[in-house]
Amino acid sequence: MQVLESIEWKVGGQQGEGVDSTGEIFTKTLFRYGYSVTTYKQFMSRIKGGHTNFKMRATKKRTRYAGDMLDILLCLDKETLEVNKHELRNGGIAILEDKEIHIGEQEHFLLAAFPLKQYATELGNPLAKNMIALGISGALISLPKEEFFTFIEEQFAKKGDEVINSNKAAVEKGYALVDEYLSDYVKVLDKIEKTDRLYISGNEATAFGSFMAGCRYLSAYPITPASEIMEWMAAQLPKVGGTVMQVEDEIAGITFALGAAYAGARAMTSTSGPGLSLKTEALGLAGISETPIVIVNSQRGGPSTGLPTKHEQSDLQHMLWGAHGEIPRIVLYPSSIEDAFYIAAEAFNLAETYQCPVIIALDLALSMNRTTVPPIDAKRVKVTRGKLISEEEAKAYGEFIFHRYRFTEDGISPRVLPGTEGGVHTASSNEHGENGYITEDPAIRSRMMQKRMEKIKTASLQNPFYVENGDADVILVGMGSTRGIIEEVAELLAKEGVRVGQLFIQQLHPLPVDKLEPYLVGKKVISIENNYNSQLLNWIKQHLPIHKSAQSITQYDGNPFTVSRVYKEVKELI
Numbered sequence: 001m002q003v004l005e006s007i008e009w010k011v012g013g014q015q016g017e018g019v020d021s022t023g024e025i026f027t028k029t030l031f032r033y034g035y036s037v038t039t040y041k042q043f044m045s046r047i048k049g050g051h052t053n054f055k056m057r058a059t060k061k062r063t064r065y066a067g068d069m070l071d072i073l074l075c076l077d078k079e080t081l082e083v084n085k086h087e088l089r090n091g092g093i094a095i096l097e098d099k100e101i102h103i104g105e106q107e108h109f110l111l112a113a114f115p116l117k118q119y120a121t122e123l124g125n126p127l128a129k130n131m132i133a134l135g136i137s138g139a140l141i142s143l144p145k146e147e148f149f150t151f152i153e154e155q156f157a158k159k160g161d162e163v164i165n166s167n168k169a170a171v172e173k174g175y176a177l178v179d180e181y182l183s184d185y186v187k188v189l190d191k192i193e194k195t196d197r198l199y200i201s202g203n204e205a206t207a208f209g210s211f212m213a214g215c216r217y218l219s220a221y222p223i224t225p226a227s228e229i230m231e232w233m234a235a236q237l238p239k240v241g242g243t244v245m246q247v248e249d250e251i252a253g254i255t256f257a258l259g260a261a262y263a264g265a266r267a268m269t270s271t272s273g274p275g276l277s278l279k280t281e282a283l284g285l286a287g288i289s290e291t292p293i294v295i296v297n298s299q300r301g302g303p304s305t306g307l308p309t310k311h312e313q314s315d316l317q318h319m320l321w322g323a324h325g326e327i328p329r330i331v332l333y334p335s336s337i338e339d340a341f342y343i344a345a346e347a348f349n350l351a352e353t354y355q356c357p358v359i360i361a362l363d364l365a366l367s368m369n370r371t372t373v374p375p376i377d378a379k380r381v382k383v384t385r386g387k388l389i390s391e392e393e394a395k396a397y398g399e400f401i402f403h404r405y406r407f408t409e410d411g412i413s414p415r416v417l418p419g420t421e422g423g424v425h426t427a428s429s430n431e432h433g434e435n436g437y438i439t440e441d442p443a444i445r446s447r448m449m450q451k452r453m454e455k456i457k458t459a460s461l462q463n464p465f466y467v468e469n470g471d472a473d474v475i476l477v478g479m480g481s482t483r484g485i486i487e488e489v490a491e492l493l494a495k496e497g498v499r500v501g502q503l504f505i506q507q508l509h510p511l512p513v514d515k516l517e518p519y520l521v522g523k524k525v526i527s528i529e530n531n532y533n534s535q536l537l538n539w540i541k542q543h544l545p546i547h548k549s550a551q552s553i554t555q556y557d558g559n560p561f562t563v564s565r566v567y568k569e570v571k572e573l574i
Contacts (some may be wrong), residue, residue, distance in 0.1 A: 002187045008067040012053035013076030022130040023054025030058040034192035036372040040066040045308040064484025068562045128170035135174015141189040202340045202366040207232035209344030212381045216242035217267040219256035225364045226298035229270040250278035261293045264417040268294040273302045287327025292351035298362040310558030311364040314531035328456045333361040335483040335504040338373045345381040353386035365481035395422035403434040411455030464507035470519045472501035477527045488563045513543045525550040
């Protein structure tokens with residue numbers, strides 16, 4: 001029997017048929033078995049109906065990409081087969097829900113059809129057809145059925161023995177079907193030593209990092225693909241005295257959070273591109289009032305409503321420059337799920353240290369899809385509140401109206417919370433002097449602009465970027481979820497004796513130009529990004545002289561890159 005060290009698997013059907021829960025059960029079972037898993041979900045912007053699928057890749061070695069191909073495709077309807085069969089490897093297997101049994105070789109794969117719903121009905125649980133399909137999947141890779149049983153007992157513990165036993169029977173039926181009809185196609189998934197790991201999404205990691213950094217207030221409006229951040233916080237913040245408000249619209253989402261931040265809470269809001277557009281005026285308010293706030297923008301396909309459930313990285317220019325007038329802001333973009341945790345935690349320190357809005361960029365692939373990550377070190381999280389001063393310190397200034405916006409050497413003013421004795425001050429959306437009072441004086445205006453815009457020059461993440469093979473002549477540059485694809489492309493090229501560097505930028509503004517220069521100037525630079533205008537590459541070009549030696553590979557069809565496509569195009573470019 002062939003021994004497998006990895007498996008690429010997908011289940012598809014109509015939305016509302018339990019496709020996601022089926023994918024999660026199989027993925028978590030393999031995760032518990034010891035494998036590193038990476039997932040990607042395709043779904044339509046409907047509540048029910050329309051094709052959806054759940055892709056999973058399980059490997060011995062950790063990966064950050066769900067893979068190009070498929071070994072097994074579970075088709076809960078015929079549309080799934082037609083839409084996804086091109087991904088099947090030669091010798092792959094498609095399992096199809098049909099009215100009768102038929103098994104036969106197709107162009108490059110085996111098609112095995114079974115009346116799964118009929119079998120489930122005969123077992124007394126028509127909803128268990130997906131569990132039969134999971135049993136078939138497990139049997140095809142010789143996964144011990146007990147691995148499913150343990151999970152079923154935990155998953156359905158509150159529903160009683162009858163539900164647990166009917167689901168176990170469905171899994172056993174799947175194993176029996178493979179024994180009877182597909183025994184010649186069974187392979188063995190190699191055993192692996194289990195280690196301490198997590199299985200989380202970028203949204204969950206971002207929420208967790210914010211929570212550990214002391215965020216105690218979130219206001220937001222539900223929007224794909226960012227809603228899970230609010231959902232996670234809604235479950236956890238009340239346990240520590242925090243508050244989550246699902247507000248009436250996106251504008252309220254940021255303005256409520258601004259009020260909480262002004263009052264002294266570590267506050268955030270989460271959204272996606274359309275929501276960020278609506279929040280932009282209030283983003284300007286955060287900048288001019290020097291109020292620390294964290295905004296998470298989980299990007300999706302635009303413009304306007306665009307592709308609400310599809311992947312893209314096209315909000316870069318908006319995050320860097322969106323606002324009328326000019327404001328200080330810090331823009332961060334984690335390149336992995338564990339970095340989403342650490343960067344979210346750092347974002348609150350940066351917001352309070354530099355008294356400005358901090359935007360955390362995510363993308364749909366990073367936000368909504370879970371993967372295996374190493375244990376998170378919560379002890380790395382430190383809380384720094386910058387120049388937030390006490391009542392005693394405020395009184396020491398001896399001012400009737402506290403100079404909240406006083407000019408200082410580093411441009412960062414002492415900050416006092418409203419209601420603090422000795423700290424009475426004015427804050428508004430108008431230009432102002434040191435005491436907060438409105439002014440139109442040209443000299444004060446110029447000096448205030450310089451104060452605000454220059455104070456963030458020294459802002460820096462602990463890991464503003466990651467670089468591998470930085471001395472190579474060719475550097476592949478990416479951001480966010482493209483990291484997994486780029487890493488695998490570099491591996492494939494290395495096997496052919498082609499050495500390329502990899503650079504993943506996590507701090508977009510202020511861009512760490514001096515640190516990036518040795519890795520980019522004088523090199524052939526290839527950016528890989530999910531937008532039309534090569535926004536990342538053009539941002540770098542504004543800072544470094546790489547114009548003649550830089551090119552980009554872009555994709556904007558709503559899907560992440562595949563390794564095969566990037567590998568092919570990089571080879572052509574070099």
